[in-house]
Amino acid sequence: MNFEIAGKTAVVTAGSLGIGKATALSLAKEGANVAICGRDEGNLAAAVQDIQSQVDVNIFTSVVDVSDASQIQRFISEVQGEFGAVSILVNNAGGPKVGNYQTVDSQDWVDAYHLTLRSAVTTTELVLDDMKRAQWGRIVNISSFSIKQPIPEILLSNVMRMGVQGWAKSLSLDIGAYGITINTVCPGWTLTDRVKSMLSGTDGDKRQQAIIDDIPLGRFAYPDEIASMVTFLASQQASYITGTAIPVDGGVIKGSL
Numbered sequence: 252m253n254f255e256i257a258g259k260t261a262v263v264t265a266g267s268l269g270i271g272k273a274t275a276l277s278l279a280k281e282g283a284n285v286a287i288c289g290r291d292e293g294n295l296a297a298a299v300q301d302i303q304s305q306v307d308v309n310i311f312t313s314v315v316d317v318s319d320a321s322q323i324q325r326f327i328s329e330v331q332g333e334f335g336a337v338s339i340l341v342n343n344a345g346g347p348k349v350g351n352y353q354t355v356d357s358q359d360w361v362d363a364y365h366l367t368l369r370s371a372v373t374t375t376e377l378v379l380d381d382m383k384r385a386q387w388g389r390i391v392n393i394s395s396f397s398i399k400q401p402i403p404e405i406l407l408s409n410v411m412r413m414g415v416q417g418w419a420k421s422l423s424l425d426i427g428a429y430g431i432t433i434n435t436v437c438p439g440w441t442l443t444d445r446v447k448s449m450l451s452g453t454d455g456d457k458r459q460q461a462i463i464d465d466i467p468l469g470r471f472a473y474p475d476e477i478a479s480m481v482t483f484l485a486s487q488q489a490s491y492i493t494g495t496a497i498p499v500d501g502g503v504i505k506g507s508l
């Protein structure tokens with residue numbers, strides 16, 4: 252299938268590792284000009300090397316903490332200067348601090364808002380004029396299966412991601428008339444370095460087996476399996492899909508809808 256996004260500018264925030272990097276690679280394979288950001292310059296350089304070893308593409312990188320709205324603003328104007336108008340935006344970030352209602356404090360709530368919800372809102376608002384002018388745009392949020400089935404001990408993530416979906420659904424009402432779609436992808440357990448290191452501690456094997464036992468497909472996802480859905484939603488072919496939250500979770504969500 253030709254996704255018809257060759258030559259378009261795609262921004263993937265937090266695109267240096269894991270699901271973000273796999274998404275940047277997948278969009279690059281479709282011929283998009285890709286811009287990624289992250290906090291660590293070394294991670295960004297390694298991502299560029301990895302992606303360019305697989306596809307001949309220009310990649311723009313910038314060191315950005317997406318919790319800081321002014322850094323996002325600087326990043327988007329750098330991308331526009333380098334590649335022109337932004338057509339595709341993938342809102343990704345790391346996960347907020349883990350914990351439950353007894354262990355997170357009021358500053359943790361503020362930090363989680365900045366990292367997960369405000370970053371998506373800020374980045375999106377900065378590219379909407381480009382998309383409106385083109386009468387075409389694709390916005391995809393990387394979320395989690397936790398928006399359909401909360402995960403214990405990640406209270407802040409559970410809450411802020413539901414906020415992202417509430418915002419995305421609301422925004423879809425306003426931007427559809429411009430040919431702009433916004434959707435959310437909800438990964439299940441995905442084998443990224445972060446998850447590998449999370450499962451490398453004491454009882455890691457037992458924890459890993461317990462997770463796998465709960466997944467109907469009997470294994471973790473690979474990052475490129477999440478990226479495939481993001482890339483489809485970013486494509487011309489996904490022109491009639493907006494406001495949705497789509498799990499790519501191996502069946503781990505047990506609800507029917």
Ligand SMILES: NC(=O)c1ccc[n+]([C@@H]2O[C@H](COP(=O)([O-])OP(=O)(O)OC[C@H]3O[C@@H](n4cnc5c(N)ncnc54)[C@H](OP(=O)(O)O)[C@@H]3O)[C@@H](O)[C@H]2O)c1
Pocket residue numbers: 264265266267268269270271288289290291292294295315316317318343344345346347366393394395396437438439440441442443444445446
């Ligand atoms: N993996 C899973 O099983 C899974 C399941 C459900 C949902 N998710 C969610 O999917 C998202 C991606 O997860 P992942 O497993 O791919 O994570 P990952 O492998 O740890 O990658 C996270 C990426 O985000 C960047 N990043 C983190 N904090 C940032 C910040 N404040 N500003 C800019 N960049 C930042 C990291 O680069 P730097 O560290 O260099 O900044 C890195 O590129 C996360 O929100 C995660 O919670 C993951």
